[in-house]
Amino acid sequence: MTTATRVLTDEMIEKIKAFFLRYPTRQAVTLPALHVVNERLRCVPIQAVVEIAELLGLAPADVQDTLSFYNFFKQDGPHGTTRAWVCRSISCALRGGEEVLSHLCHKAGIKPGQTTPDGKLTIEAAECLGACEFAPCMLANEELHKNLTPAEGEAFLGRLLERS
Numbered sequence: 001m002t003t004a005t006r007v008l009t010d011e012m013i014e015k016i017k018a019f020f021l022r023y024p025t026r027q028a029v030t031l032p033a034l035h036v037v038n039e040r041l042r043c044v045p046i047q048a049v050v051e052i053a054e055l056l057g058l059a060p061a062d063v064q065d066t067l068s069f070y071n072f073f074k075q076d077g078p079h080g081t082t083r084a085w086v087c088r089s090i091s092c093a094l095r096g097g098e099e100v101l102s103h104l105c106h107k108a109g110i111k112p113g114q115t116t117p118d119g120k121l122t123i124e125a126a127e128c129l130g131a132c133e134f135a136p137c138m139l140a141n142e143e144l145h146k147n148l149t150p151a152e153g154e155a156f157l158g159r160l161l162e163r164s
């Protein structure tokens, strides 16, 4: 019988356990736990789901349900060191968001949801980023970029990739 290689480090486990006192139930810790893993691995592999479930006393399916509900966590491999979300909801779509998205994907040689082969960039289509008055918008890592044109989006990503 083979044993799967464990994914959660001691540091991750301690970080997750620190949430136990702050949340009313272990189930409520599921989402923060997923973020702990995602922040470190840039994905949440299925083995991490199993280990989070074990730690929280839940069924792996419960953790997996939470994970898939948000459509945020990758399981097939890490996202790029830069993850760019280009909004395609109505306000942004009406003001060129789709063009920004397809231009950036074209320049990077990938499709929405994919990562460049060097692992530096993932481009995602996003639903409303809550900044409709500045459409079209892109969230890249922690920064919101407003009133984007395709050229500005490309220049911004170029700067980010130079730094990474």
Ligand code: FES
Residues within 6 Å of the ligand: 087, 088, 089, 090, 091, 092, 093, 127, 128, 129, 130, 131, 132, 133, 135, 136, 137
């Ligand atoms: S529609 Fe794009 S930020 Fe709201």
